[in-house]
Every structure is written in structure tokens, then in C-alpha cells.
Amino acid sequence: MTWNLVETAARKMPRGAHLDAAGPASVVIRVCAPVIRSRYQGVMELKLLKSFHAVAELLHFRKAAVRVGITQPALSQHIARLEAELGVPLFERDRRTVTLTSAGQTLRDETAGPLQQLESALESTKRVGGLREKTLKVGQLQYISHVFLPPAIQSLKRARPDVLVELVELPSNEIEAAVRDGRVDIGFGTIGLTHGDDLVTREVVRGFWAVWVSKEHPFAQLDEVPLAQLAEQPLILFARAIAPNSYDFLTRLLERTGSRPRVMHHIHQPQHGVPLALQGLGVFVVGSYVIPDAPKGAVMKRISGFDSDLRVTAVWKPDGRTALLRPFLSGLPRLRQRLSS
Known part of the structure; x- marks a missing residue:
């Protein structure tokens, strides 16, 4: 399959067909998102093929989701859409392994070259239009970032209203790698950020491990909850x-x-x-900063018996996107002071 075939297919796309322009990776097909009709019926968006190739290479859905920069359920939906479009299964799955079917191998082999060309063309188009220079990619955990990201984004928008902020959902243990390899410009994480001389870090929020219980729960009467007592309770934890x-x-x-x-x-x-x-279905264990306002009928207590301090750290390259990071970062210290007080 050649670039000319893809380009011809794009020109033949019916007027009024759905175009997903939700983000840089889903640019309008007539610009350079792939349409593949030479061998298979239907339209394959670039984001679907990127998800497919990540799974085909890694043979692991969670790792592929991290590489693509989306959640695992979203990646699974991409594969399901692609399989539905083609009418054939692309992977064989069980609880432990993922393998390509013969159809999956064919799709991988025949689209690898065109996909690389299309991604290169997409990056060239964004550079020509200045889009890359006006996009800040932020690696984050939605589980915690809802607390501190909005003020930072607002600060950036006040200084640079033309800048697009792209939020990339990543597990905390992938943040540093994503910053180093350029998938994101800045990342936020908790335990496990070891960084190094090649990265800059800044503490954003300092809190502690805590539990949330109802006012009727025995823990509600304690100043702090001993770790040994917590271990005896039914727990509610983040995945x-x-x-x-x-x-x-x-x-x-x-x-x-x-x-x-x-x-x-x-x-x-x-x-x-x-x-x-x-x-009464369990004791909710979470960082103190994740739920900043006490819900009615609930109380938060610090866990004791270990060093329960918990920090959220921002990490970025010292030579990366400084003009965009400066106004973005300026919104973070004020939030840290408010949450710590």
C-alpha cells in the first residue's frame, strides 16, 4: 500500500462523512489522517491504527495504552472499532497472553509503512502551521490531577490564550519516561519519581495518607488511625x-x-x-489532597505508624518548552500553599 493509494482514498471520501477533529492525533482526514480502502472496506482513523500497532508490537494492552497515551479502556475500544470495521478479529486474547491473528499480522505488515509516512506528514503539517509550538502536553493522573491542574491551566491561558493544553493520562510509574522521550512536556506523579540530573522537579502538593469514614465509624473518634488497626478493616483503594x-x-x-x-x-x-x-462498605484510603472538601457525613483521619507524608511532584526537562511552562507552573505554588494550610 502506498501513500498515493491513501491520498486517493482520502479524496474519494464521501461528502459529509464523520471527521473526528478532537485532537492533534485525529486531524481532519483530508489533511492527513489515514483512510484505507484499497484492500479493506471502511475508514480507519489514525488513532485506531496507532493503537493497533502499539498492541501488535507490545502484545500487552496496558503497556500499549501507556505508549499511545490513553487509558486501557479507550485503547480496547479502538481495537474493537477496528475489528468491527474490518469484520475480523485482529488479536487472540486470554487472561495471560495476547497474540496476533493471521488477519492482524496482515494488517500490521501492510500498514506499518503508510502509518509511518502519515505520522511524519502529520508532524510536518503541525510544524508548518505552528501547532506543535502552541501545544503543551501534560502527563497526569486524573485520579489526583483534578485538584491542582485547573489553576495551572488557567494561569497558562491568561498568559497564552492561543495555547492548547493536551492532557495525557499516564500511570505514575510511566511519568518520567514519558517526559524523557518527549511524549509529554511535563508530568505529575507521586511515589516513584526518582528523576535525575537531566530532569527538573518541583513539589506541587504535600499531604499525607489518610482514610475517609462515616461519622458513625469507630475511626471517626480517633485523632489518627494506627496502621495496624487499618489493616484489619475492609478497604476501598484506587486501582x-x-x-x-x-x-x-x-x-x-x-x-x-x-x-x-x-x-x-x-x-x-x-x-x-x-x-x-x-x-459502610469499607474504609477509603487516599491521599489527603485528593478530596479537598469534606463530604457531608464523612470525616478524614491521618494514618499513623509510618512516615505517611505524600507529595505530588512536577517533572520536566530543563531545556523543554520553557516559554509555555513558565506561566503554567506559576499557577501551582498558590494551590500548594492553599492545600497545605
Whole structure:
């Protein structure tokens, strides 16, 4: 399959067909998003093919999602859409392995070259139009970033209203690598950011490990919750995929008390934790800064028995996108002071 075939297919696209222009990776097809009709019927958007090739190379959905910069459910939806468009399965999956089908191998082999050309053309188009210079990519965990990102984005928009902020969802243990390889311009993470001389870091928020319980729960009467007592309770925790290092750190601490943690619920959005705790379904364990305002009927208590300090750190390259980062970062210290006070 050649670039000419792709270009011809794009010109033949029916008038009024759906064009997804939600982000730089989904530029209008007539600009340079791929349309492949020479061998397969239907339209394949660039983002679907990028997701497919990431899975085809890594044979691992979570790792592929990290590479592409989207959540694992979103990547699975991309693959499902592609398989539905083609009418054939591209992967064989079980609980432990992912393998390409013969159709998947064919698609991988025949689209690898055109995809590389298209991505190169897309980057060239963005450079010519100045889009790359006006986009700030932020690697973050939605689980915690809702607390501190809005003021930073507002600060940037006041200084540079022409700049697009692109939020890239990443597990905390992938933040540094994403900054180093240029997938994002700045990242935010918690436990596990070791950085180095090649990266600049700044503490954004300082808090502590805490629990949320109802006012009727016995913990509500304590000044602090001992780790050993917490280990005996049914727990509500964030899903490990969100922040593997933080999750492992916390569960190891609980195991050292001699009790095996009883995790009753894993959640992906922090706002779901407190309602579960209020219903008596477990003790919600979370960073103190994640829920800044106390929901009605709930109380927060610090966990004791270990160094429970918890920090969110920003990390970026010293030579990267300084003109955009400066106004963005200026919104962060004020928020840190407010949350720490």
C-alpha cells in the first residue's frame, strides 16, 4: 500500500462523512489522517491504527495504552472499532497472553509503512502551521490531577490564550519516561519519581495518607488511625493500574502489620470512594489532597505508624518548552500553599 493509494482514498471520501477533529492525533482526514480502502472496506482513523500497532508490537494492552497515551479502556475500544470495521478479529486474547491473528499480522505488515509516512506528514503539517509550538502536553493522573491542574491551566491561558493544553493520562510509574522521550512536556506523579540530573522537579502538593469514614465509624473518634488497626478493616483503594508504585507501597506496609489487606473495592475515580465508605462498605484510603472538601457525613483521619507524608511532584526537562511552562507552573505554588494550610 502506498501513500498515493491513501491520498486517493482520502479524496474519494464521501461528502459529509464523520471527521473526528478532537485532537492533534485525529486531524481532519483530508489533511492527513489515514483512510484505507484499497484492500479493506471502511475508514480507519489514525488513532485506531496507532493503537493497533502499539498492541501488535507490545502484545500487552496496558503497556500499549501507556505508549499511545490513553487509558486501557479507550485503547480496547479502538481495537474493537477496528475489528468491527474490518469484520475480523485482529488479536487472540486470554487472561495471560495476547497474540496476533493471521488477519492482524496482515494488517500490521501492510500498514506499518503508510502509518509511518502519515505520522511524519502529520508532524510536518503541525510544524508548518505552528501547532506543535502552541501545544503543551501534560502527563497526569486524573485520579489526583483534578485538584491542582485547573489553576495551572488557567494561569497558562491568561498568559497564552492561543495555547492548547493536551492532557495525557499516564500511570505514575510511566511519568518520567514519558517526559524523557518527549511524549509529554511535563508530568505529575507521586511515589516513584526518582528523576535525575537531566530532569527538573518541583513539589506541587504535600499531604499525607489518610482514610475517609462515616461519622458513625469507630475511626471517626480517633485523632489518627494506627496502621495496624487499618489493616484489619475492609478497604476501598484506587486501582493498582493508576499508580502501581503507590499501591504496592501501601499494601506492603499493611502486610507488615501481620494482616493481609482486605481490599473490597478498587475504584478509578476518587469521588466514588467516599460514598462507598458512607454506606459502610469499607474504609477509603487516599491521599489527603485528593478530596479537598469534606463530604457531608464523612470525616478524614491521618494514618499513623509510618512516615505517611505524600507529595505530588512536577517533572520536566530543563531545556523543554520553557516559554509555555513558565506561566503554567506559576499557577501551582498558590494551590500548594492553599492545600497545605
